[in-house]
Every structure is written in structure tokens, then in C-alpha cells.
Amino acid sequence: MTIQKSIQVYLDWKQTHTSVAYSRYITRLKHFISFISPKSCLQDITGDDIVAFHKSMETTYSPTTIAYSARILKNFFWFWHGRGQTEINPKEIIPIRFINADKEIVTKSDFEDMNLALDAHTLSGIQKKLVLNLLWDTGMRVSELLDIKLSDISSQQLNGLRTAKVRSRKTMRYDLVVWSAATNELLNQYLGVRLCMPITSDYVLLNRKTGKPFTSKSVQRWIKDIADMAMIDKNITPHSFRHGKANEILECGGTVRDVGALLRHVSPSSSFNYLQLSESRYLQTAERFLRTA
Structure with missing residues (x-):
């Protein structure tokens, strides 16, 4: 051949x-x-x-x-x-993994500043705010987020939380993601408009003008623009929220196993790639192992 x-x-x-x-x-x-x-x-x-x-x-x-x-x-x-x-x-064939120690992560403060920078009184504003909140709550990959269809969202709540099925393009398997009540309120607000669109597509996040799903490049551009609006001096991308979610789990006392479960990793080794310490947690961790006079 x-x-x-x-x-x-x-x-x-x-x-x-x-x-x-x-x-x-x-x-x-x-x-x-x-x-x-x-x-x-x-x-x-x-x-x-x-x-x-x-x-x-x-x-x-x-x-x-x-x-x-x-x-x-x-x-x-x-x-x-x-x-x-x-x-x-x-x-x-051994691909070496290069992990940038200075990889930008989104902190809770960054998320809150970006969230406040958005106006939720227009369809575009609601869409961007919803994307921002879903990325923060779930740590989804942007491809998983854009693949969500109306039929993937559960009509019932699980322990008071709304869920959806997301498909990983890496493993082709479906996993559940959950989000907060505040994000669910945004989703309901958006769906009130989305379900009235004269569009046959089942995808949740659609461009109203073209009737097609948004691309990952569109979301990357949104995130960059929102970070600029919030005057955040970081190179933030959609994937920065995934690192931010892992960091937040650890900040709240979670374990590597918790990171793997919530970010839906197949291999435990994948979870270790997200164990980048924030500056505050690094100082706290280092201080525990310093000699005291």
C-alpha cells in the first residue's frame, strides 16, 4: 500500500x-x-x-x-x-509531554470579573455568559461544550442539579456534567430564546444568523475579548477554565481522584497534568515543609 x-x-x-x-x-x-x-x-x-x-x-x-x-x-x-x-x-514512538509551568489558569476571581463584564440583556451577551459559566462550572473541553444538543440535557434534576451528557472526542464515550443553579438560570433564560428560533438543528449553542453551531475559534475569540474587557492581564483560553476547575477542586480540599472524576479523565496520569499549583497554594504548601526556627 x-x-x-x-x-x-x-x-x-x-x-x-x-x-x-x-x-x-x-x-x-x-x-x-x-x-x-x-x-x-x-x-x-x-x-x-x-x-x-x-x-x-x-x-x-x-x-x-x-x-x-x-x-x-x-x-x-x-x-x-x-x-x-x-x-x-x-x-x-514516545511523544514527550511538555507542560508549561507558567500555563495560565482561570481563578475564581478571574471568572467573577469576566462574568461581571458581560451584559445579559442581549442574545449575544446571554450566550457568552452561558458559555463562560458552563466552562467554569464543569471544566468541559470547548469541543464537548459545542457538541451539546438539546436532547443531551436532562429534563429532570439530579440531587437538585441539572445534568447533560457530553461526548469526549478523545474517547468517544459519554459522561455526565453538572452545573450550578445560577448557570441553570442562565440556561433557561437562553433556551427561552433558543427554542423560538426557526432552526431545525438540535445543537444548543447556535449562531442565530447562520443557524449553525459556533466554532471553537469563535469561543476562543469570545474568551479573549471578555478577558480584555475585564482587564485581566493573562493569556486566557477556553482550556484555561479546565485548568482553573482542577485548581479550584484542589483549593477546596479535593484530591487528584476528584480532579480525574470531575474532568472525566480516563487515565489517572491525565489528572496529574493539571496539578499546577496556584501561587497562594504553592506558598502554603512550601511553608508546611520549611524548617521553623
């Missing part, structure tokens, strides 16, 4: 469950094809080719991008290794 054909088959399969990853994967895989030329057969590619490819990226790309490329190739070769089409052992 040619490498071009094997990549197209893999991408077609990938697109069936995650269109976002498809657009990112095709860029990196085409880059790989260009590098290994004139090799054209999947079976001819060796582990040395992969090592040399990532070595060649070191002068141009960041360590994070190289690590991401390694995860893409690992996934690609797992796909074909399982079908007996390659001798490469995907376990030998």
Missing part, C-alpha cells in the same frame, strides 16, 4: 469521529510524506525514518509541536500495526 493511500484511509477513519483532529493531522502527515520521499510504500518506512523526521523539525518547530507530531504518527502506526500493514512497533 502506498503511503499516500494509507494516510487517506486513516484520515477518512479519523474524520468519522473527530473533524477537528482531521484538519490538524493531515498537515503533519503531509509533512511526513514530504520528508520521507522518495519512499512511497507504507511497509518501507522504518523507525529510523520517524526519528530522523522529528530530528529535522528541531531547528524550526517548538518541542510542543514535535511532541504533538509524535503523537499523530504513533496513532497512525497503531492504526496500521493493528491491521498487520507495518512492522513498526508504535510503542517505540
